[in-house]
Amino acid sequence: MKSLMNNYITKIEGHGNLKVNFNNEKVELHVEEGERLFEGLILGRYFEDGPIITARICGVCPTAHTFASITALENALDIKVSDHIATLRKVMLSLQIFQSHVLHLFFLAIPDYLGIDNSLELATANPEVFNTVLSLKRLADEGIELIGGRPIHPITAVVGGFTKLPEYKDLDEYKKKIEKSLIHAIEAAKIFKTVKYPEVENEKEYLALLGSNYPLTGEVVVSSLGKGFEVKDYQKVVTETVKSYSTAKFSTKDGKGFMVGAISRLNLKYPLLNKEAFGLAEGEFPTHNPFKNNLAQAIELVHYMEEIIELIGSLKDADLSHARDQFEVKAGVGAGCIEAPRGLLFHYYELNSKGIITKCDIITPTALNLTSIEDDAEAVLKTNGGISQAKREHELEMLVRAYDPCITCSVH
Numbered sequence: 001m002k003s004l005m006n007n008y009i010t011k012i013e014g015h016g017n018l019k020v021n022f023n024n025e026k027v028e029l030h031v032e033e034g035e036r037l038f039e040g041l042i043l044g045r046y047f048e049d050g051p052i053i054t055a056r057i058c059g060v061c062p063t064a065h066t067f068a069s070i071t072a073l074e075n076a077l078d079i080k081v082s083d084h085i086a087t088l089r090k091v092m093l094s095l096q097i098f099q100s101h102v103l104h105l106f107f108l109a110i111p112d113y114l115g116i117d118n119s120l121e122l123a124t125a126n127p128e129v130f131n132t133v134l135s136l137k138r139l140a141d142e143g144i145e146l147i148g149g150r151p152i153h154p155i156t157a158v159v160g161g162f163t164k165l166p167e168y169k170d171l172d173e174y175k176k177k178i179e180k181s182l183i184h185a186i187e188a189a190k191i192f193k194t195v196k197y198p199e200v201e202n203e204k205e206y207l208a209l210l211g212s213n214y215p216l217t218g219e220v221v222v223s224s225l226g227k228g229f230e231v232k233d234y235q236k237v238v239t240e241t242v243k244s245y246s247t248a249k250f251s252t253k254d255g256k257g258f259m260v261g262a263i264s265r266l267n268l269k270y271p272l273l274n275k276e277a278f279g280l281a282e283g284e285f286p287t288h289n290p291f292k293n294n295l296a297q298a299i300e301l302v303h304y305m306e307e308i309i310e311l312i313g314s315l316k317d318a319d320l321s322h323a324r325d326q327f328e329v330k331a332g333v334g335a336g337c338i339e340a341p342r343g344l345l346f347h348y349y350e351l352n353s354k355g356i357i358t359k360c361d362i363i364t365p366t367a368l369n370l371t372s373i374e375d376d377a378e379a380v381l382k383t384n385g386g387i388s389q390a391k392r393e394h395e396l397e398m399l400v401r402a403y404d405p406c407i408t409c410s411v412h
Helices: 049-057 062-076 083-114 119-125 127-148 168-194 231-237 262-272 275-281 290-313 365-383 389-402
Strands: 004-008 016-021 026-031 205-209 220-223 238-241 250-253 332-340 343-351 357-363
Touching (some): 016 389, 026 365, 049 062, 062 083, 062 332, 062 343, 083 119, 083 127, 119 127, 127 168, 168 290, 205 332, 205 343, 231 238, 231 343, 250 365, 262 290, 275 290, 290 389, 365 389
Antiparallel strands (some): 004 016, 205 220, 343 357
């Protein structure tokens, strides 16, 4: 039996290599993409360039970076936007998670559970499901384009609001499409309730944003261990470490790995899910099986569609002619955090009196999760010794895919 594994991980966003020593049950996740140095790239730029440039960190979750950047900059400038602007941002963030989860679940993750090599085989084996998934992806793209101007790298979102807003009649028409398609998301989630997940339990700390609902934005991070913190203090709490085998930094808290993302959100807040999503989650969460991050994402598909319906409905009497609030450009320091598809996304900026960015710090969800991925991989090794070498290797790759890592974001 081989004692070493050194495999590139397929069906993830970006290039990662899993190096495993089966004899001592040790795992290293080698991130091998070149650093892109966005934090340095925007220094000396006017603050309004921040969201535009940092959105280019990723083509999968650009809306998340846009609003993490905007949130941090608005905190630096002491801006509190109007309620309808905040609501439309929540619609876009809900659509971002919906859009990303559909891509990951049905184009990258589902082959692991159906015994097929890729999603194109799903199109042949079950064209009805495949076409439904494509329609859900198109629906998410349509919503982001309606509000943000285009489905990838939105252009209307700016500090203080938007450059323009859609008319309510168009939002309402879109809401009706979401209502009609909700049943398809529920059926998709049921697929992930019925698949068989590898049996592994590895208890750890889970982090998510605090809120009275199932929040997308917030000022406080809550912890499954009761060790939460304020977003503005994240640099004091999260430690980033450079490892010789990775171009991405690894994150720890209190010297240990932790997890962010869909499973963390459900573990901490599943009673706050919307009605249909709660029904799917009840009895499944909390869980310490990292493979069930896929189930959590599938349930969030339903939740965020329900959320979009409710949010758009609340805008019926809003003044959508008012797209941007006024503010004063001044020196300031601000941190912001939003729930991206893969978990907490932190942006931090310092501005001088002319609104020029003098300092920037970004920590992405995948960078937050890297230590936890290695820890869980070692836990898998301790539980799957009774199966063949090939199956052990496949389970390790499945685990990494279950985290839905965005390697490109991690080397920002």
